[in-house]
Amino acid sequence: MRERFIPAFLSISFAVLLIALFYNQAVMFNYYSTLSKNNAIRIVPIDGPRGQVFDRNGIRLVSNRLAFDVAVIHRELRSEGELTDFLAKTLGASRQDVERSLAKARTRPYEPVTIVEDIDKDKALLLEESTIYMPGLEIKTRSRRHYLYGDIGSHVFGYLSEVTESELEQLEEYGYRQKDLIGRSGIEKSYESRLRGVDGATLIQVDSKARQVRTLGMKEPSSGEDLYLSIDMRLEALCDKMLKERRGAIVVMDPQNGQILALSSGPTFDPNVFVKSKGSAERLRLMKDLKGRPLSNRATSNSYEPGSVFKVVIASGALETKKISVNTHFSCPGSYTLGRTRFDCWKEGGHGSQDVKDALKNSCNVFFYQTGRALGVDNIETYAKLLGFGKACGIDLPDEVSGLVPGRMWKRFYKKDNWYEGETVNYAIGQGYLLVTPLQILNMMAAVSNGGKLVKPHLAVRIGSSNITQTAPRNINLKERTLKEVKTGLFNVVNAEHGTGGRAKVEGISIAGKTGTAQNPRGPTHAWFSGFAPFDNPRICLVVFLEHGGKGGLEPAEMAKGIFEEAKRLGYL
Template sequence: MKTAIRVQVLQFLIAASFAALSLGLFQTQIIKGGYFRRSSEQNRIRLIRLEAPRGNIFDRNGVLLATSRPAYNVYAIPEDFNPKDIPTIGHILELPETEIRKRLSQARTASFTPILLKQDISKEISMQIEERRPGLSGIFIQIGMIRTYPFKEVGAHTIGYIGKISKEEYQTLDPSIYRFDAWIGRSGIERVFDSRLRGEDGGRQLEVDARGVPISLLSEKEPELGGDVHLSLDSKLEDRIKPLLSHRRSVVLVMDLKTGELLAAVSTPGFDPNIFVTPSQNAERLSVIGSKDHPLLDRGLNGLYPPGSVFKLVTAIAALEAGLITPHTTFECPGYFRLSPRSRRFKCWFSEGHGRVDLYTALERSCNVYFYNTGRLLGEKKLSEYARKLGFGASPVFELPAASGLVPSADWKKERYHDNWYQGETVTFAIGQSYLLVSPFQILRLVAAIATNGQMFQPKLIKSSDGNLETEKNKQKIEIREETFRTLRQGMLQAVSSDRGTGQLARVNFAKLAGKSGTAQAPPGDAHAWFSGFFPYEDPKFAFVVFVERGKSGGITAAQIAKRIVYFCKDIYGSAVL
């Protein structure tokens, strides 16, 4: 009997235990299920990116041309953000509600990814957000880096600028390196050396509550600073050159002939790269992009123009090397030239005529008729051959993209226009007209080769990370006789030193300067003005080119600018000029 009672009691206890357990499970899973689910969601993990500052860009003297400064940025985590707060956030940040919704929609597939709402906020806005923090979920302020260019337009075309990555670009890039809202180099050094400058982002793994407020730091990886770039440019020289050019469409390039380094590369009109990273300057940005003067174009490297009389240097080299003339070969200049007694007249710029002139005098006075005759002797094939040999018609090897230009020929014209080449086109080709197009950068290399007995430079723009010149070979010898270059240098010296020389307005009283002017016809407007040269004559240390679009006269407009540049070099580099 007792045994039976004990069995019944045990059965009751077991049944009661199962009932209690079932009731507990029912309460946990059914009655309190929502409570426990919400509690689990109150502890979450968030990954916050720590943006790597871009590396700095320095000039040759260690002057900062591009750097990064701290900025307070506002982010939203879409998963944590309450859409009801959009009007409040929009009011504080002065952003349209539609813009906020658009940005949040970018994270449809990554709702835990922080979205930048506004960059570089003021202290006042930061305080407003902090005051409302208890009622705002998924909103936080984080220090980021913003690109800044201290000298604004100085060196802008060379340095370049950065911009936000586009949706199309993001789809083609490595997502482990680039975020969908990353900044990348758009032009210049910023673009070409983007991988060196950008560094590697870090991040924080945070535990946050349901409102997105951090509870604890789980792990952290510090960002790695981007690498620096040291340029050969001298910001002091560029800063002094720029006012000379005003707002004209123009170019000045200066090269160190001992190293091949580019000391100045000024193209105007310019632009302030800061407008591309400062949201409040949207109007200025649109103005620059839409300007008819094309301020974003680096005219020194990618502007293409007829060279005019500067190209007579190439014609002279070709004729001397081909043995068709000597320095003492003469032609009569009556002020015009005819291919035959009944053909049209090709005019000399000096309508009264220069009389009988040799090559030295023809270079000194820039006699068109002398080079019409020389061009006829050469023919278009020889002219094209030597133009290419001297670096025209091909993209120069350089750290930045540079245009190839156009060297015409009979074959080119047949293919392009389905027409024959005429002898009249050859004689205008010989004086730098016809279909010929060159960049100021190519003219700089030509004059540098003449000054150095045929060293064809690949100009250097980049120094190593420690500021020293990277020493890989940057020049090659052209197979042209040194005697030919000596002849051209003498003619260029006379062009400046003679009272009848077309470059006399570039003359300075402390050094011998050799140069060649050019006035290139480019209808329907005024002619382009060129002047290019080197100094000192006895031991050339600097080569330069000046170009002024629609400047009317190379011997006046461009030559006078060249003179000022020589004085600037003397002021900055002292005895190196003497």
């Protein structure tokens, strides 16, 4: 009995297959034959819209709009010439263009092939009406990503583009299909999995006149989740307009909790350009601009020499380690000599005798040369890292870089050389190997302003219906006296007579900050300003960075002033 069981089971299975084949091929032959001849199975896609994006006040920033495409089922066309004339006339295109588009439809004659994308609504309506006289012509609707404010907020949002063939191999498991859009930068990339909607479809059977006979299957679409940002669109717009084509970055943050109010990188771009599936001239320009690199986020994905802004780190470290006290005075004759090398102060005549507050206010190099040497390279490295340099801040944007905090070990490992004292001198004024991102400068300034807490900068506060739990600020345990001294110095930068950041001063707001003018091997100096307000209980902390922008005390300080004024007008200060 048991020996017979398996052969019997297998034989019966084969018999069932044979009967089923006979049923399909002989009994049901006419049915399937008709289906096959009419090519009667159609897939009708249903959009699963991508999640929308809102700012902190609930203003819609990124949305989806209905777009109209012209599609053609070539086999059903009565006359190609007639359609060409008609489309050329209606769309206002040349006959050659229409013919070239129609050629695409010829290679796949049995299915609707999109030949013109995203036409005007009224033209779409006109064409839709004529589909009765033009068999084979179809107007298809689909939702397209729409960035409501064009190039405002471009580096926050990022852009989308179609998945490539090679990516598809991996992404198919996650339900991606050909022609699907995927986030390439900004929050579109970092929140891709939450924002993404999944398209559904119905599978229908049609008769020879393309009318639906029955539904064979259905896949429900699912929409993506909406994303709520901490961005204030009004501040964002101001910052983006300040930069426009300028190479640089501006970031505004609440220093108490790390919520980003505005994040701007210049040159800005219009993400709408990437939504269409075909490359436009504008898209090519954006991708080919190697100098301006408009698609690269300068606030988080590029690192630069910080220059004098870094003196905040030196001052804090030196006070903290008691290498200097509040009463320590160094005299600045205009230059400083180490061995046979002379290191200049930016002011030729020198600043005379100063304490740390004066030195911050004047951004005196000579004071910091000496303080830096007293502190030593190892301590500089330690305090730079403590204040968040040398590693990514962890903002919810893709491709954040960590910058570079050099030290003895680094020098030995990468340069195969010892650390020289002259390098410490340069280190102290934020020059040399040191590289930082504008966001890191902002994060440091926030920590100094809020009483020594390193926050985690972030953009998203809510996804769908769930709030995002924020990482609590991390106390880096700087002494209150240290912070008070440094902050007073920074207040003087803006408010005292001859302070380097005087141009940032706004009547009625107590602003503190630091300027930076960083030499670099690639061209004119980088210009920095980073500051916060109000002095006692800061609500706004910002960084303005202009690549090769000249002096930090000039344009960046003036831009900062504009932002502080706007923040006051908006009720933040």
